[in-house]
Amino acid sequence: MAPLLEIEDLRTYIKLREGTVHAVDGVSLYVEPGETLGIVGESGSGKTMTALSIMGLLPVGGHIAGGTIHLDGQQIGGLPEDVMRKIRGDEIGMIFQDPLTSLNPTMTVGKQIAEAVRLHRDVTREQAMDRAAEVLDLVGMPRPRERLGEYPHQFSGGMRQRVMIAMALACEPKLLIADEPTTALDVTIQKQILELIDDLRQRLGMSVILVTHDLGVIAGRADRVAVMYAGKIAETTDTGTLFANPRHPYTEALFHALPDKAAETRERLYSIPGVPPDLVNPPKACRFAPRCRYAQDHCREEEPRLLGENPEHLYACFYPVGEAERGRTVAARVNAAQPAVSAETFARVPGEVVLAAKGLVKDFPVTKGLLQRRVGAVSAVAGVSFDVRRGETFGLVGESGCGKTTIGRLIVGLEKATAGRISFAGGDLASASGREYRRQRRKIQYMFQDSYASLDPRMRAGTILREPLVVQHIGSRQEQQRRVAEMLDHVGLPRNAVERYPHEFSGGQRQRLGFARALMLSPELIVADEPVSALDVSIQAQVLNLMSALQDDLGLTYLFISHDLAVVRYLSDHIGVMYLGKLVEVGPAEEVYLQPAHPYTRGLIDSAPTANPAAEKAKVRAGVTGELPSAISPPSGCRFRTRCPRAQEICAEVEPPLRPFSAKLHMAACHFPLEVPLSLEATSAAEPA
């Protein structure tokens, strides 16, 4: 069968003021009818530009400089706009990353979907609306007829993405391009959406191009994968082969950088050194060579072509890694200057309790009208207690809106608790005031998620790092500057970075800078709020390694907040799982991960995609169904009961207390846990008759 889509040597260039970016540089790929092709790569690898080239939706200055794109035998690359318009939406549908900005907020969703139908089909308004209701039903929207008349803001994030998919499918395209369709969504919703796309692909017999940075998403959903790096395809083959036997060093390095696999051994992650090349003047040699641990002189002089042992497995490398080579020369070829995965592990002996939260409550008032009348409260944190021991990492994990960030902000003092106590090193933080409070601040520092937003754009890095010392009146000017230089060494930034402004650093470097600022006051506890979620896998590994290395060196304690269970598990000694303002499970990381007692924890673990195709395919229909209820009127009793497969009547009436599940402080709050609790007396009341 001829491929549905065939791209030959596609070159897409973007003209900018300072030169031409070779965003896509000679990409060839094909998509068979009915299959899912995954395009995976880090930001700037050209994966989105490839997708936009197919759609003819390149940004200003972007143009196809060479190559062909054939859809069903018809050349569509660089067609005039009015011809492309007929193909777009009709034969190729596209789903974008952010469902909030992709929908028009002033139009009802019904009209928006009908618009897509009416543009391509000769139908009446009523027929178009009927079709809209039909596709909404198809994408699993409850009560589709009634919801046609609603506006995008009345839908949740997951539902909006369903609307986007419905719109893309309204004209039954042969090819669906999904560009990071779930990146903005929570894992439980991500799983639902990915399952939907997969299901629709089978039912409608269409092909899907799934563009993503997440190897886990690719593992479970794609039939074949193309790994892109710096505008070129590094390796392409079917999913099983790629994950079992990657041949390109970049692919291999990506796998090694994932925290999933290192979580059990707690080895340091392999981090790809450096940053991707500048695509304005791409190197004439192998583009990965400067970051490759196997690179030889040959790699830095000549560009490898996309070849392989068979047409089904292509890779662009002179010295491929993987099974065929293993045991022969690989070890000998490892460049001595660039150490491979270090065998060093990190196991810690936790000390005394350094931070204790007791019954933390935070309500945000909901006000209305001119006089700011209080009409309700968002219950962001509802009675959370936990202990963090000196020298350990306590991971707080949960979906967005579960209150994990609020807890972090309460601890660093950016918010005031409605009720409850936070004691730090024996003293109560809330009762300290004025000078004493500011002194206490030194011991607890905060690492922001968005390092770009948290660094003053008008300050040089040196001034930013010096500011904490200036505020706390520590040392003379020379001492402060010396300490800034020391700190830059610590976090792996060059000393001349002090003269630079935040925008002159890359994402990973900025996160190092944010980390350095948090370390300036020699804190004992660092609250890190999603410090790596905005970073690419290879850069994420660099930052995670840095964090764990400095934890050992400086005896730091971390409160690590993240939505990413794999990252939390890798770094944490203890994990707390939050759901809608409640701590539902807490305990040692391995125990919580391997023997979760709470159904929500189980669901989270099942929802999170892992880079293992076999495991991904095996866990069909697991995960958490439904969506997060409103925190303004949370469900009675157990807050998780509305989405829980085990919920019974008692769950709506009695709020389950945290009960111990092992001697190692493993606790969970559930009436019908997945594991057997320790003491039977405490549970007898909740046991079903």
Place this chain on the structure above:
Amino acid sequence: MSMITPPPEGPSAGAVLDAPPNGAGTLTAVEAAELGLEPTAKPRSLLRRGWEVFAENKLALASLGGVVFMVGFCFIGPLIYSTDQVHVSLAQSLCPPGSGHPLGCDQLGYDLLGRLMTGGQTSLEVGFAAAVVSVLFGTLYGAFAGFVGGPIDAFLMRVVDAGLSIPYIMVLIILSVIFRPSTTIMIFIIAVFYWLGVARLIRGETLTLRTREYVQAVKVIGGRRSRAIIRHIVPNSIGTIIVQGTFAVADSILILAGLGFLGLGVSPPATDWGTMLSNGTNYLQSQQNYWWLIYPAGIAIIVTCISFNFIGDALRDAFETRLQRR
């Protein structure tokens, strides 16, 4: 601080590294080499880099030239080309441009080139002074309202809303009838209305800056509120303030011209460009073509206002740190 161990050996010039002393060393050494930002030249000052962005904009450079010329023309011009701008000389009434009077004379026999300079002095003085007064007051008012928030903010901003809802032309007319219009009075009449818009703009700016993470970061490191305001919020809104100031100059000159055109400008023998324009229109309908009464003043107003607007646009770019090259 004693917790910090001495930094590991920095990478030598070559790619080969010494055995790293510890885990952190592994990372820092490898990556300092790999990430190594190329050594930069001696850093230039913020103003210097701002100027480079500004100078890239040719239109802005030309506009800056235009403003400098206008200021020189009005304030230095009379020293070179001195004319009697006090005594009426009816013999010269409405004489056309020619020898002795390059731009001719108006109906009272004042030399128009000299009058353009005198009028320009008033216009530019009022323009600059009104801009400074209104931007200064508006910034303080708006920033204060934005910081304190809550009911005080609500009250202060309702005052601004009330002020903006009054038709200003009417009040300007009443005020300039009550007071005998002098340069000082005109400055305050214009500033009384102009600061309202500035206050509203700066308050909005402050509201967004207040929630920025780098302002919150000050709280985390134990800094006071005043530090957040002085070191972070003000420097980050200075661009808006200065750009607003530039536009305020142009707007004030226009308002003054408008008042002068309505016959409410400064009283004779002093004059401004608007008043000159107003005079000229009285003779527009006659058989004679007294073009020299209209065009010079009109062109002066347009050139000055357009120049200030272009300069304002270019300043906005110049103050954007991200656009500055190193």
